[in-house]
Amino acid sequence: MAISRRAFGLGLLGLSAAGTGGYLLVKDRPELQGLLGRRTTLFGFTGGEKRAFLDDAEVTAALGSFGIVLDARVAGSVEMVREAALLGQNPQFLWPSSAVMVDLARQSGVKIRRDQVVLNSPIVVYSWQAVADGLGRAGLVTLTQDGHYELDLKAFIDAVLKGTNWAELGVDALYGRARIVSTDPNRSNSGFMFAGLALNLLAVDVATETALTQYGAQVQMLFAAMGLKSSSSGKLFDQYLAGGLGAEPMAVGYENQLVEWILADMARWDRVKANPGARPVLLYPKPTVYSAHPLIVTAEAGDRLPEVLMEPRLQDLAWTRHGFRGPLGAAGGSANSAIAGILPSQVSAVLPLPSAEVMLKLLQLLG
């Protein structure tokens, strides 16, 4: 044995000193926390549309490498910021799916330490190739240079309110009057946002209380014509896919829903794409509204969560695997991914939602 017992002892000491120095070095670096095996578990509520993202093994591993484990339970965006039964459980963070919810949380007495939009997903209209082609002929849908469909939602809503037939809008395959459905705005965020967007469009600007008095009845009519409405965005999206062109010609949803569905089974997407009759089509209302996902931190332990979620690795996973855009609406990660080409890199025209006060009054009108 060439190495003496003493030398070996000294060597150990040296290693340990280097270790201590290293520890002191990384202790305050959030991105290296995971290396030390120190994990902070944070409990809170999130909207159901982010469930697949938070359940994704790569996402939990990435969060873990920053020393964070999320115990996120699903709750409706409106209820998580208002219901005593949920707030009474002392959540350390709230992650609703609309920026308006930050105001609502404040109004219901939530002590907000930090709030930051970390993800974005525009409200879109899911439809079918035959509808897009027909509406294209009628001038309501245009194909952009990068191959995405834009919908003149204002003109379409006007047509629905007037009782215009599909045939008059160029869609010969469908019988009867044009229609569009969203979720129940009093239960689900995508319906809530669509109500705000519709009011904006009718008012031709971000709607104020005056606009609500003027156009509220028309939004009411639009929602009454939908009949039975789904309680969640996920359910409506499933219904749209299952029902097909005849039963669900147009359904409101989030842009990222189609992405998650495609990525769940790429072979299925290839089959579906090849069938022109049953090809799902994403229409971007112009203008649309963003479903922003503001992270609201309510406990000290969660203070660094916003930065962690803004880390390039997590933003990249959010975009490439779940279709969520970054805080400014730009494609988050590498452009060269499986979903490249399916979504436009930027959404051209975006309006803010009306204020929390106007939205609450609109909800009452639609209740």
Next chain:
Amino acid sequence: MAPMRAALASMALGLLLLLSGCGSGPKEPFKIVSGSENTVLEPIVSEFCRSRGVTCTFTYEGSLDIGLALGSAEGIDADAVWPASSVWIDLFDTGRKVKDTVSIAQMPVILGVRRSKAEALGWVGRPVTMADVLGAVKSGQLKFLMTSATQSNSGASAYLAMLTTALGGADRMMTADDLSRQDVRQTVGDLLSGVERSAGSSGWLADLYVKSAAEGTQYDAMWNYEALIKETNDKLRAAGNEALYAIYPADGIAVADSPLGFVSRGKGDATEAFFKDLVTFLQSEPVAKRIAATGRRIPLGNVTAAAQADSNLDPSRLLTAIRLPEPTVIRQALDLYQSALRKPSLTALCLDYSGSMAGEGEEQLEAALDFVLTPDRAAQVLVQWTPDDQILVYPFESRVRERLVASGEPVAQQALLEEARRNSADGGTDMYGCAMRALEDIVATPGRETYLPAIVLMTDGRSEGDAEALIAVWRRVTPHVPIFGITFGDADVSQLDSVAEATSGRVFDGRNDLAGAFRAARGYN
């Protein structure tokens, strides 16, 4: 090429079963409560269960029964529910016990018309609207079978499509105000006057069509799921009988979504994981193909059963689907059906007051009568009478003791209840004699074709005599009058079973759940 493909498909299926066999399933049996239209899919589900070493049990119930059980305080005794449509979950599952619902198939409710009848009506090869159906019913050229709109989803779907089209088309959203419109009520009432036989179950109705055809009774038409019309046609053709021609009303069709949902009742992760694997299995391509082969439309279907030109069935045909209104409006529409629009019923109740019913049997019988003749109680489960209905009551032993007659007016029902209750159990039993008397009275009822007739034997089933003379007379009476049995006390169902079998009726157990039994029987007229 085809055998090759089949071999590949079966290999893929085998692989899937093998893969899915790796997980561990729940230890206890996995209970599925399903609509009767899914009997044809039970073997496919069982195949998966066996591969996992799990016992799966199927119980078939009407949509309303599934809904009521979901809404009840004690909850439903099932790990998964599979009603015909998610509407029934939306209407009744207020505690949100059902989660992860997945549409397994899309099933439009259409009108199957006997091919020669469809030709006579000039409906072959052209679009037919609900207005055409109305015209044929009003001119007396068309009658049909349809399940009860308040008990079964296919009947509810046909009824809601009738209402929606009466408002002016598939695109009209029904409101509470629309339901009070006289013109709408008139149109839908006229359409429903075409009902020749009703039932509480779509599967049972389809079987009735096939069985009646085999016995020489050719009904004109039947409202049912597209897939069940296909199933019926397969059976009719195999027996050398005339098939049904599919009519897809051009102005509006209700589509059922056949949702399979998990019932969360704290049975552990293994049970929930098993459910998810079952869904994955049912959605896998080889299995989806087998489901499509039954005539069901598979979501995003690039697998569909081939169209049948001679019967006009085509699961890939684009439909004009109606949109359903809000739950409160649906509930009001169903109340309207039960209380005003459905075809009135002419119901004869034979009450067994023989000596063998003394004690428990008599108590159960009177409790059942109290339920069925108390409007508030009957209305809770949508089986209340209307003033247009006629009720005949015969307390019997070895002879018919008396005949009591009443309309469905609440006051008349009350009087009927009090009269009937004056009886007490004594003497021998002849249920055949009572049924014969009831049949004679039904035949003698003026305008009996405007009613849906039925005889209900409420008895312990232990009767003297036999059915021979009764059945001989029964055969000569057309349209036929179904004879149902509801059992009480120390019941012996064998005699009742043979009467019900011979008269296309059905026997229900009144001992454990008499309200349920009577509801089921009432769903059949």
